[in-house]
Amino acid sequence: MEKRATIKDVAEAAGVGVATVSRVLSGGSASPSTRERVLAVAAQLDYRPSALGRNLRQRRTGGIGLLVPDLTDTFYAQLSEGVLACARAAGEPVVVGSTGGDPEQEAELVGMLLEQSVDRLIAVPTGGADTWAPALKAGMTVVFADRLPAEAAPDEPDAFTDLLLLDGLAAPPPAPRPLDAPAVLADDRAGVRTAVRYLRGLGHRRIAFLGGPGHERRAGAFREAVGAPVDEELVVFATGSRDSAYAAASGLFQSRPDLTAVVAGGNVLGEAAVLAARELDLRVPRDVSLVMYDDVPWAELCSPPLTVIAQPGRDMGYRAAELVLRGGPRRARSVTLPTELIVRGSCGPRRT
Incomplete structure (x- = not known):
């Protein structure tokens, strides 16, 4: 039996990334020449989302997908444990994938889950809204955890619907905006604000923020907390x-x-700050005070133990699984969980 073409086959033949193919087939942003090339290759390879169409038509459940940037990160391990605990109680299997913080790899994994008829997904997103448009337009139930994808680009003509119609399948209902999917988030604003106020109370005025992918909301909260300019x-x-x-x-x-x-x-950034300070002979907290977002086991083992903004990783995963299992036509409401400043020994008064 001849093997069915996959979205990865289309990407390789068209000389573009999987995320680009996803955008084109879902009606997202792409140049006219790229759109034409991708659609021509999809037709040539007879790439049609038949497995997806059958899944939607039969309303068949294929378990829960879980995508995180890094399974070795302690926080994402805690979040994953929460998802697995809730799914285990519900008797649902979970397919776990690591995106490596790469939007292209994330898009490829989403495409694979769709082709495997996994119709519910929990994700800590790496890519922007265009990466998630195919899953949402296909009717997959998606719940974001820890953070949200970047805003969507303006809508364009929907080539994905055209392919479904060519395949003799009913078109999916109009897609919601990707950011309309529910999310389970920590109260970053309150957590960062409390940390900055604590440091200011110790006399600190030149406070820095060290961020990474997906930390735009935390950086915004930091800017708001320190105030202009x-x-x-x-x-x-x-x-x-x-x-x-x-x-x-x-x-x-x-x-x-x-x-x-x-x-x-x-x-990960807190660990890097501790190591860099040690290499540069900066004493914590005598020379520099440090607050880290996330309470992980090694934070208490540092010398001195780290002051942290704790967020409930396991609860976040459990609540996300509850939302994705609830699913249904009525959109679930997003959830915001509280954070807590745990004061230890890594902060001290500013020295003149």
């Missing part, structure tokens, strides 16, 4: 890797020796 040199972003986090932390300490405190946007 914001010294943008003290707002630094790294990519998702540990090497990048270390380079960003080290560069920040060396370029701004006047800073006296740092808020790290996640546990």
Whole structure:
């Protein structure tokens, strides 16, 4: 039996990424030449989402998909454990995938889940809204956790619907805006604001924020908390890797020796800040105070133990699984969970 063409086959033959194929087939943004090439290759390879169409037509459930950027990250491991606990109680299987913080890999995994008839998905998104349009337009129940994808581009003609019609299948209902999917988030604004107020109470004025992918909301909360004018040199972003986090932390300490405190946007960034400070002979908290977003086991084992903004990772995963299992035609409401500032030994008064 001849093997059915996949979305990856179309991407390779057209000389574009999987995310581009997804955007074209879902009616997202693409240049006219790219759109024409992708559709021509899809027709040539006879790529049609028949498996997806059968799944929608028969209303068949294929378990729950779970996509996170990094399974070795302690917070995402906690979130995954919450999802698995809820799914286990409901008797549902879970397919777990790691996107590596790569939008192209994320789009490929979403496409694979669709082809495998997985019709419910929990994701910590890496890509923008265009990455998620195919899943939402296909009728997949999606719940975002920890963060939201970037805003969608303006809608364009829907080529995905045309392919369904060519395949003799009913077109899916009009898609919601990708950001209309429910999400389970921590109260980043309150958490960061509390941390900045605590540091200001200790006399710190030159406070930096060290962020990574998906930390735009936390960076916004930081800017709001420190107030205008914001010294943008003290707002630094790294990519998702540990090497990048270390380079960003080290560069920040060396370029701004006047800073006296740092808020790290996640546990990988907090780890990088601790290592960079140690390499540069900066004493915590005597030379620099440090607050880290995420309470992970090693935070208490540091010398001194780290002050953290704790968010309930396991609860976040459990609630996301509850929402995705609820599904149905009535859109579930998003959930915001509280954060807590846990004061330990990594912060001290600013020294003159």
